[in-house]
Amino acid sequence: MNSSVKENKSKGIIKGKSLVDLLQKKVTLKKELIRLKKLNEQQKKQEILIESISQIDKFLSKHKIQK
Secondary structure (H helix, E strand, O other), rough: OOOOOOOOOEEEEEEEEHHHHHHHHHHHHHHHHHHHOOOOOOHHHHHHHHHHHHHHHHHHHHHHEEO
């Protein structure tokens, strides 16, 4: 992540490129999850993807987003 966000902080402000990068990663994970669900494959990987998406959502919910 960018220097504007420290992963070890539980709260803070996320802005600019860090926010865009994080959202792009979430979209990529969701696309992969949808693909795997359609094919009904790799249940373990699906669980990992769901957990990763959940962690991103939790991270975003605890940080203020600055434009």
